[in-house]
Amino acid sequence: MSVKKTGSLENLAEALRRLPGIGPKSAQRMAYHLLQHDREAATALGHALLNAVDRIQHCSACNTFTEIEVCETCQDIERDPGTVSEVVLATNFTNEGEATAHYISETLKARGLKVSRLARGVPVGGELEYVDAGTIARAMLDRRTT
Numbered sequence: 001m002s003v004k005k006t007g008s009l010e011n012l013a014e015a016l017r018r019l020p021g022i023g024p025k026s027a028q029r030m031a032y033h034l035l036q037h038d039r040e041a042a043t044a045l046g047h048a049l050l051n052a053v054d055r056i057q058h059c060s061a062c063n064t065f066t067e068i069e070v071c072e073t074c075q076d077i078e079r080d081p082g083t084v085s086e087v088v089l090a091t092n093f094t095n096e097g098e099a100t101a102h103y104i105s106e107t108l109k110a111r112g113l114k115v116s117r118l119a120r121g122v123p124v125g126g127e128l129e130y131v132d133a134g135t136i137a138r139a140m141l142d143r144r145t146t
């Protein structure tokens with residue numbers, strides 16, 4: 001099937017291509033899918049994206065995403081607001097992740113901080129965002145000092 005390209009279709013594919021890991025062919029497939037098979041999802045995606053961009057900002061204290069000036073974690077009065085005593089590195093177990101962890105670890109140790117890494121348990125070569133919470137919790141409990 002041949003679909004005549006329009007400006008809007010090309011703009012959508014180009015916008016999708018800006019996402020990490022999405023090449024031109026994947027962006028085009030996603031655009032075609034949304035427009036041809038799931039317009040309801042396309043509309044929901046558009047609304048969710050606009051809403052998120054409009055409402056979400058960085059916490060002024062810790063820089064995480066939040067919809068308020070200071071995130072709920074930073075507002076927790078039972079949280080230890082003291083200086084940082086330990087940094088747990090959670091990089092991917094890829095060569096790039098290992099190199100990044102090594103560099104950060106050496107930098108933080110030079111500043112006198114305790115540095116640890118998540119224990120293995122996360123699939124080698126896997127992306128952390130695709131790992132279930134239980135696996136990450138186990139890896140956190142079994143972390144080791146580097």
Ligand SMILES: [Zn+2]
Nearest residue numbers: 059062071074
């Ligand atoms: Zn915060």
